[in-house]
Amino acid sequence: MPGSRRNFDYTADDGSVYLINMDEDNGELMSNPNPTGAHDFLPRNIKPRVANYTNKSGTSSRQIIVSSNSVAVSALPQSITITAANGEPQGDAADDTFLLSFFRGQTTRIPKTEDTGMDDGDADAGG
Numbered sequence: 001m002p003g004s005r006r007n008f009d010y011t012a013d014d015g016s017v018y019l020i021n022m023d024e025d026n027g028e029l030m031s032n033p034n035p036t037g038a039h040d041f042l043p044r045n046i047k048p049r050v051a052n053y054t055n056k057s058g059t060s061s062r063q064i065i066v067s068s069n070s071v072a073v074s075a076l077p078q079s080i081t082i083t084a085a086n087g088e089p090q091g092d093a094a095d096d097t098f099l100l101s102f103f104r105g106q107t108t109r110i111p112k113t114e115d116t117g118m119d120d121g122d123a124d125a126g127g
Contacts, residue, residue: 008032010042010067013106018042022065029080032067049106051076053098062098073103 008027010020019039022032030051042048049069054061062082080098 007035008065008067009035009039010048010065011069012042012046013069013108015069018046020048020065020067026062026064027067029077030064030066032065045109045111047107047109050104051100052102052104053080054101055096055098060098061101066103069106076100076103 004024005021006024006027007019007021009032010018012018017036017039019035019041020032021041048065048067049071050063051066052061052063062080064080066076078100081096082098083096
């Protein structure tokens, strides 16, 4: 059903397993695995890897999360069909086929770590 969401396992680049909530049809298109246990949700500083698909006319695109950390780009579906039944709003039969346009790997944002100068009880010169 279009718009229904559920949790899938997401394996980060370091091998940690997290839950990720996404559109059910998109998760199944990418063969994302069902949850295998109790995991935390993906931390906000991690941007998951995605496959981007664009329809033939270039008027619509979908970014779909790929949960496997060992997937080869060549193993991803080179085209997917998105119809009115699974989320294509126009229902235009000519634009139901979406082609893989790019793959973006996982990125992790590292917080800045600098001493604020406030007294935090540690032994450094800043306080």
